[in-house]
Amino acid sequence: MTALFTHPSVSLNVEDAVLFVVGDVNVTLAADLAAIGVKWLQATEHTSVIFDFNQVNKASSVAISVLFEWLRACQTRDIDVQAIHFSAPLRRLASLAELDNLIDHPASALVV
Template sequence: MSILLDHDGVRLVVEDQALIASGEADFDVAASLAESGCEWLGAQAVGSVVRFDLSGVDRASSVAISVMLEWLRCARERGLKIESVRLSEPLARVTSLAGIDQLLPSPTQAVGG
């Protein structure tokens, strides 16, 4: 496991080719969170398989969704294969209501919390 970011209760780690975010991301940490994830994604070999795990993000927020969408953009630009996206139940509800779930790769899993 590698820690990419640990700031004010928000943590981003990499484990088994998965970006794993936890905590309550707010606007103060959003740019650092997105940048840390994109830097890691940019260092992966073209064609690598990656996963995103936001099941530890307890509160649904536009910040967490924006960060996830930025990671998706970075991964696609790098030519990475996104195997799955795990969302906390609150994030899954918001992405579904906003119609953003259709932008996510399948399988996308909502994890009850």
């Protein structure tokens, strides 16, 4: 596993084609976290990825915003998103925002 971003409250790691967010994403770190993930997505040779937010314990729209930035980068590069894994708190927030289809079926939900 390779660390792409580390801060006392949150880190971004990658292993194979999986981006792992660990910790609670806050407003002050979200832009950096999103940008570093986008940079990795722009440089990767992987044609499909998985986003893992299982270790984000605080429900926050900021974490979902980071995800959206990464999804846009994937669309730009034609990278398939195989799966999006959310912790229970993030999953509840995503359900309130009616994002269940996107989370459960990212490849079909992103077809334009």
